[in-house]
Amino acid sequence: MGHSQAEKAQNRERILAAAAEQIRADGLESVSVGKLMQAVNLTHGGFYGHFESRSDLLAQALERALAEGQHNARAAVPAGRPGRLAGFVRSYLSRAHRDARQSGCAIGALASDVGRADRRSRVIMTDYIERYITSVADDLGGDDAKAIAAVSAMVGALAIARVITDPARSDAILKAVKDHVTAMQPDGPA
Structure with a gap:
């Protein structure tokens, strides 16, 4: 008995959602196809x-994460708002974000894993x-140079x-990094 296209799409979404959460929490190499499929x-x-x-799944799960x-970052601090950078930095470098590895920034969670991954993921x-x-x-x-320094500091922190x-x-x-990066904003901390 075949599955409908809608059901197939829903199953694919479930797999991707579970894999994206798992790689943020435990890294790219934590994904076992058998265990992932059993989990969903x-x-x-x-x-x-x-x-x-598996490599295709990891790349797509990385993209999803x-x-x-x-x-989530855009929703937390909408563009065009005065002091947007300060608000973003406060959110990004918060305890809540630090402690939410499975749902937080995938760059911060996976940069070193992806540095060792295949070209597609990089x-x-x-x-x-x-x-x-x-x-x-x-x-x-x-200021691109300041932005590179700010992003590197935030992800590293x-x-x-x-x-x-x-x-x-x-x-x-x-x-320390929150204070430093916030002070980079042209108008100073907001």
Whole structure:
């Protein structure tokens, strides 16, 4: 008995959503096709009706995770708002974001994994990093060099804060970078 196209699309979405959440929480290499398919109540054999390979799944899950992170960032601090960068930095370098690895920024969660991944995954993340830098540069009066420094500091601070086991020290890292990047805004902190 065949499945409808709508049902197939829903199943594919379930697989991608679960894989995107898992890679943000546990890294690219954490995905086992068999366990993933079991988690979404589908057969292992049905996987290849949705994806060419595990590598194809990982690239598409990475794209999904990055797109969700970008959407969440835009929703948190709408474009065109005065002090947008300061608001974004406060949100990005917050305890809540640090502690929400499975739903937070995929760049911060996966940059080192993707640095070792295949070219397709690196190209996908490169595009999102470039968009991130461009967005921050817009808030910094078009200063690309400052934007590169700000994005690198924020992503690095988030990644390091997630590693540090002492909550007070982790918070101090977030605060130090938050203060520094917020001060980069042409009008100063908002």
